[in-house]
Amino acid sequence: MDPLLASLHQHYGWDDFRPGQRPVIEALLSGRDALAVLPTGGGKSLCYQLPALVRDGLVLVISPLVALMEDQVRQLRSRAVPAACLHAGLTPEVRQEVWRSLAEGKLRLLYLAPERLQSSQVRELIASTFRQKRLVALAVDEAHCISAWGHDFRPDYRRLGEVRTLCPGVPMVALSATAAPRVRADILRLLALEKPLVQVCSAQRDNLHYAMQRRPKDPLDQVLKAIRRSRGASLIYARTRRSVEHWAKRLDANGVEAIPYHAGLDPDLRHQALCHFLEADRPVLVATVAFGMGVDRGDVGLVLHLDLPSTPEGYLQESGRAGRDGEPAQCLVLFSPGDRTSLGWAMQASLRRHHNPELEQEERSRVELAQQQLRRMEAVAEGEMCRQQALLLAVGELAPPCGRCDRCLSHLQRDDWSEAAQMLLQTLEGNHGTDARSLSDTLAELEPLRWGWLTRRLVQEELISESNDGSQRLYLRDSGRRFLKQPWPLHYAA
Ligand SMILES: [Zn+2]
Numbered sequence: 001m002d003p004l005l006a007s008l009h010q011h012y013g014w015d016d017f018r019p020g021q022r023p024v025i026e027a028l029l030s031g032r033d034a035l036a037v038l039p040t041g042g043g044k045s046l047c048y049q050l051p052a053l054v055r056d057g058l059v060l061v062i063s064p065l066v067a068l069m070e071d072q073v074r075q076l077r078s079r080a081v082p083a084a085c086l087h088a089g090l091t092p093e094v095r096q097e098v099w100r101s102l103a104e105g106k107l108r109l110l111y112l113a114p115e116r117l118q119s120s121q122v123r124e125l126i127a128s129t130f131r132q133k134r135l136v137a138l139a140v141d142e143a144h145c146i147s148a149w150g151h152d153f154r155p156d157y158r159r160l161g162e163v164r165t166l167c168p169g170v171p172m173v174a175l176s177a178t179a180a181p182r183v184r185a186d187i188l189r190l191l192a193l194e195k196p197l198v199q200v201c202s203a204q205r206d207n208l209h210y211a212m213q214r215r216p217k218d219p220l221d222q223v224l225k226a227i228r229r230s231r232g233a234s235l236i237y238a239r240t241r242r243s244v245e246h247w248a249k250r251l252d253a254n255g256v257e258a259i260p261y262h263a264g265l266d267p268d269l270r271h272q273a274l275c276h277f278l279e280a281d282r283p284v285l286v287a288t289v290a291f292g293m294g295v296d297r298g299d300v301g302l303v304l305h306l307d308l309p310s311t312p313e314g315y316l317q318e319s320g321r322a323g324r325d326g327e328p329a330q331c332l333v334l335f336s337p338g339d340r341t342s343l344g345w346a347m348q349a350s351l352r353r354h355h356n357p358e359l360e361q362e363e364r365s366r367v368e369l370a371q372q373q374l375r376r377m378e379a380v381a382e383g384e385m386c387r388q389q390a391l392l393l394a395v396g397e398l399a400p401p402c403g404r405c406d407r408c409l410s411h412l413q414r415d416d417w418s419e420a421a422q423m424l425l426q427t428l429e430g431n432h433g434t435d436a437r438s439l440s441d442t443l444a445e446l447e448p449l450r451w452g453w454l455t456r457r458l459v460q461e462e463l464i465s466e467s468n469d470g471s472q473r474l475y476l477r478d479s480g481r482r483f484l485k486q487p488w489p490l491h492y493a494a
Pocket residue numbers: 386387388389401402403404405406407408
């Protein structure tokens with residue numbers, strides 16, 4: 001029997017690899033670097049776990065989140081694979097135990113937060129495991145965190161390249177569920193991957209039903225209805241800790257047992273919430289989006305966002321936590337045009353609060369980037385294209401319409417908005433640099449129309465440009481001036 005399949009069967013009980021896994025495992029075993037972009041639920045972690053088992057050595061895994069590490073360690077131990085993580089939250093006894101197993105060469109997988117790599121003890125560990133020829137590979141999980149273009153930038157990831165000098169020749173694998181082409185380029189460059197295998201699998205999922213709706217003033221009914229309709233587990237995402245607590249209480253009061261989860265809870269409660277989510281029959285968890293990375297529950301029937309997600313990449317990943325068992329699952333976004341505005345103000349405020357002249361330029365460009373990504377996500381939510389197609393396009397993948405989402409299943413009535421667009425552009429011409437709100441107010445006095453919405457459409461149509469600093473100041477583009485001279489039809493479904 002094929003030795004790789006044999007050890008897959010021995011350790012995991014599976015008879016075959018999922019698409020994309022095998023080439024990555026073979027690359028690592030032959031000492032070659034790799035970049036693996038495999039969709040959520042595509043079995044990314046197996047790509048670096050199996051080489052450790054086949055070689056009876058150690059694989060170091062850099063991972064951004066404690067919850068993610070602990071979950072992986074728990075799953076590995078349930079398969080009798082010796083694994084551990086090192087992070088600041090461990091008790092001294094547990095920490096000692098980890099170092100003891102490392103010294104005895106017993107561990108196969110060690111998970112670390114990126115900032116741990118600064119510690120001299122960890123550096124010495126890498127160097128000594130390398131000298132003893134027991135270091136099989138370095139794995140960088142959620143590798144998109146290294147890129148400022150990614151949806152979850154972590155400055156600590158920028159220092160990962162340095163680790164390689166401690167163990168020359170040991171292959172490194174970078175993994176991510178979604179990474180747009182420019183993020184992939186950043187990963188290759190910043191981790192200095194050498195002649196890597198680049199394995200990219202499609203993020204297309206044929207069992208997810210996407211829907212995006214305007215959020216009414218009180219969306220309780222929609223949320224309850226979605227939960228009742230769903231099968232298995234439900235994940236409800238809210239933006240802030242406060243809103244997580246608020247919604248967990250509200251759902252409870254309405255007959256749905258709901259558990260809150262966010263980084264501000266104490267570790268015991270967090271652990272309980274995680275166990276509940278993994279073990280209860282039909283759990284409902286209200287969480288911030290960090291929850292769910294790497295959490296392995298196949299029958300999530302609903303992923304519901306209570307606000308506009310912050311980027312298409314992030315949303316693909318978050319919604320991808322639904323239906324990993326291949327059965328149909330719902331992904332619902334409730335958004336409001338105000339979401340982007342309020343986030344814009346929050347970003348500006350934090351920019352002012354953390355005023356640090358040295359970092360100012362970098363911070364400012366991050367805020368601008370975040371604004372652009374929000375706008376891309378808003379364009380998917382308000383746009384007329386198939387949801388999945390639009391999301392995949394945003395990460396650089398071309399796919400046909402899915403035939404299942406709310407856009408594919410509805411017949412949109414399109415009207416010509418060119419007259420209203422002329423009115424809007426003329427008004428803007430006389431008020432250059434005004435913000436979207438004031439422009440809508442001015443226009444509403446002339447005629448009651450959905451001016452805010454039309455403004456966003458015209459930004460997407462590239463007739464207007466919008467500032468990226470969060471204040472949403474508007475400017476007429478040259479193309480807008482051309483349109484005013486000689487308008488052409490603009491068909492939108494309102
Ligand atoms: Zn569709």
